[in-house]
Amino acid sequence: MSEANNAHNVSYLEYKGQYKGLLAWIFSTDHKRIGLLYLYTMLFFFSVAAILGLLMKTQLIAPGYTIMGPQTYNSLFTLHGIIMIFVIVVPGLPAVFGNFFLPIMIGAKDVAFPKLNLLSWWFYIIGILIVLTSQFMGDGPPDTGWTFYAPYSFRTPTNVLPAVFGAFVMGFSSILTGINFVVTIHRMRAPGMTWFKMPLFPWTLYGTAWIQILATPVIGITLLLIVAERLMGIGIFDPALGGDPILYQHLFWIYSHPAVYIMILPAMGAISEIIPVFSRKTIFGYKAIVLSTLAIAFVGYFVWGHHMFTSGMSGRALYTFSFLTFLVAIPSAIKVFNWVSTMHKGSLQMQTPFYWAVSFIFVFMIGGLSGLVLGSLATNVHVHDTHFVVAHFHFIVFGGTGYAFMAALHYWFPKMFGRMYDMNWANLGWGIFFIGFNTLYLPMFYLGIMGMPRRYYDYLPDFHGGNIVSSLGAWVMVSGIVIIFANLIRSARHGEKTTEKNPWGGKTLEWQVDTPPTLENFEEIPTIEKGPYEFED
Amino acid sequence: MSEEKHHIVSYRTHAFVLLALLVLTGISVAITQLEMGPMNTLAAMIIAGIKAAIVLAWFMHLKFESRFFAFMVSAVVVVFLLVLLVTFFDYSYR
């Protein structure tokens, strides 16, 4: 190997391997390049699905037909949901920042199985392509919602098969990433990095990885059963053949509730990295955060029934699930207290990643508290399947995972690209986004309580006021997104170059390696003596 | 990896395991003849569980690996059983 192309002194962006051009990316087994592959794929599909959301909100700005009819609306919310869930937030932070930073943060050269890692990305892309064929073939785009509830999913004439099968294929990607991360964390920590010296982002990736491994197969089989039901009419879910449609809901949510923790745990991990760095203080209650992460991952398996309170489960199941749901709220609240206590009396650095992190706590709290309203049996009956639910999960998923993703992106951006973004534009984008976000989703709580159902293209005139506000909010929020993305994309290509190793003053390992990192991250694997957040020397 | 010990299981043991699996398969076919209602399913599940445990222990070498792996696998099985248990809070009381 020539001096100019050495794995120790050339950045991963410039390193020349076997292939050139695009091939050097899509066939790279470097965990950093794979992380960026996921990032670009996600930014693209997020933009597509956000436009779908904007079209739906434009339709809802007035009652009746505005820009589309019911069938179009139904297929839009289905595609919007499938993309946002399966393509964006489920792979989410682990696929992008986990791939990029997990090995660096634990002092390793790569993940345990680099080829498997690349295979995960390929499964992901192939799954997406299969899902997309559903939009263009024969019988029209699917209109079931991303939940594919039985028996409608095998009664509707639309193209459900490719959508379901594509989601099934993407599941492999998720499982393989999970296996890879579990083995990496068990086997590849640098000498001296004991479990309780490991930074919190890797910890949350660990909890998440177990959920990916154990829960994803359930949705895989369930989706295949939908395929079998459609093609062969085997009668597992079809009541007309003696099947049980509620069994479908059980199986679906046995995956999909833990899946919301796949989405939120790594988000919490990223926030737990950012808050101490921008407060210049040790994280408050490191062990409490670790244990609450594991507790959430564990208890999260047993609360799925709260999606089915009105479906006709037995009374005993109802209060069991309600009780367990309240239990899982406790570890989430513990984390909020930890973050707030970390900031208390810290010297706060008012910079873009910190704005995102603090606003994360704000919207996450609103989402979490509305979850308790939904977790109580009596109130759930009132607001189930209304816009209240839509508001709830957007506050949690978009407000939680989405904000944390942006926080992480603005935090790690200089390390990943070796360039800095324009802070003023970044802050402006954040401000507009934050105002738009709340204008868009807060009225949905009100509309839901007043009784406006979800998944309809039309509504009664009484709901007009709230919908006008909400739809305008969507436009404001999207303007914010445009500013943020434009700034980041421009900066990744033309931003001010930096080789500064530690622009924010972080203590974790990724801030000790080169900017951008070399192919093998470390010239010499470090030996760890201190904990990850020791700011007071 | 070089430091890892390779435990060689004898043909004899393998043959015994195979035999055990075949006998258990025979039993699970045989009990379908008995009329036990929902207990039939339970019996089939228990037999399948035993077979899986045998495969894990001998064919997949769990018996010869460090205890830690056995612990991890058991933890997963516990999660699975708890999920079943909670599901039956619905099905047993409808």
Ligand code: HEM
């Ligand atoms: C520009 C941004 C967004 C807008 C304008 C938007 C708007 C909407 C609207 C209008 C609905 C349909 C409500 C209904 O009639 O049922 C919806 C549903 C949904 N959205 Fe979003 N959303 C956005 C971003 C997101 C993000 C980031 C996520 C995920 C992280 C997401 C996940 C979902 C899901 C899962 C559904 C439910 C689909 C269903 O079950 O019907 N959305 N969104």
Ligand SMILES: [Cu+2]
């Ligand atoms: Cu849930």
